Amino acid sequence: MKRIALLGSTGSIGVNVLEVVRQFPDKYRIASMAAGRNIARLKEQVLEFQPEIVSVMDENGARQLRESLPAQFHDKIVHGTGGNQEVASFSGCDVTVSAIVGAAGLLPTLAAIRAGKPVGLANKETLVMAGKIVMAEARRNGVALLPVDSEHSAIFQALEAGHREDVAKIILTASGGPFRKKRKEELKAVTREQALNHPNWAMGPKITIDSATLMNKGLEVIEARWLFDMTVDDIEVVVHPQSVVHSLVEYQDGSVMAQLGIPDMRIPIAYALSYPKRLPLQLSPLKLSQCSNLEFYAPDYECFPALGLAFSAIRSGGVAPAVLNGANEVAVAAFLAGRIRFLEIAETVADTLERVHEGSEDSLEDILAADARARKVAEERIATLSCN
């Protein structure tokens, strides 16, 4: 029986993890869980999965959760960053699934690693912000980071086909999002609802907007750089609108290994939980005869400048990726709130990258300070924009 600490239980990944656990109750149990503000959903999850600790975002949420649950759960409820860290490093868990969205995932993921827990990593922002530190901590603690992100799970699987020194490059596929056929001029007026309409995946709002700007792929380039110890020049992005080929590894003999499958996050989640074995998930099989048109083409960096910004940030190094991430989180939230237009997301990130530089990628304190500064600078810029 594997006991799981689940961070972000009420989100899109969290709910899929719970689906896998429900399907294999003799293999997995939820030992601890953490969520943000969705107290109604969390209450149902606590009653069903009976974790030994549960954390919510703040004190008010903890009070509401206590009021809605029987007395036996009351002293199991914690909250805030400390609560997330307690859940992540809980002594009664064997693996931590990191699926909180955004920078809030960083400290709990580090807490899990420092407690020696293997991590199923969905929260890509952890590696974007502090990849060097996180990978060093994982090595120091002998902890495996098992990718949940579909592309990184694909690469992880394709890497099993050969020796690390024979890898020539990694090829990350991008769906291109809902706007892949639009011209820059047309992107000026796209709406929140259009941007939230991902062609292939049902995901939380932040990553869905990131997919529409292609920032998601930029964040994934940085994630891959750290997770697989690749130089950025050996990571290529290719648009593949069907999301059937989840990513590829090219070896020096010209062989290219790919992982294919239907777009369903239970597949990479289950692999992270069961590695190196595989679970009989019983999903509808991929029917290649119905995939007669698999397309691949180069991304349009002019229409989708966020991708280029991410490449520049990881090439610059230092705290630039953390600045990119913090500014992007603020800009995406502003877009979702109707405060800025679609193209202003990447403009805000670009502007913030020009203004915030100070700090070292070796210092967690510097990274957190750069994140805070980037958020402030991005917020100030957004306040001056026209659709406020």
Ligand SMILES: NC(=O)C1=CN([C@@H]2O[C@H](COP(=O)(O)OP(=O)(O)OC[C@H]3O[C@@H](n4cnc5c(N)ncnc54)[C@H](OP(=O)(O)O)[C@@H]3O)[C@@H](O)[C@H]2O)C=CC1
């Ligand atoms: N969805 C997907 O298919 C994929 C997601 N990912 C990555 O996985 C992560 C999660 O994405 P996704 O599930 O889509 O996002 P969602 O928005 O659906 O879920 C986010 C989860 O994080 C919780 N949360 C947010 N802030 C806090 C906090 N401060 N403390 C505790 N919990 C918090 C939310 O709680 P609540 O809802 O209760 O407020 C929710 O449970 C992201 O980093 C994303 O990039 C990667 C690949 C695919």
Ligand SMILES: CC(=O)[C@@H](O)[C@H](O)COP(=O)(O)O
């Ligand atoms: C399911 C998953 O891993 C997402 O990160 C997905 O890849 C988003 O799709 P895009 O390729 O459109 O960014």
Ligand SMILES: [Mn+2]
């Ligand atoms: Mn992905």
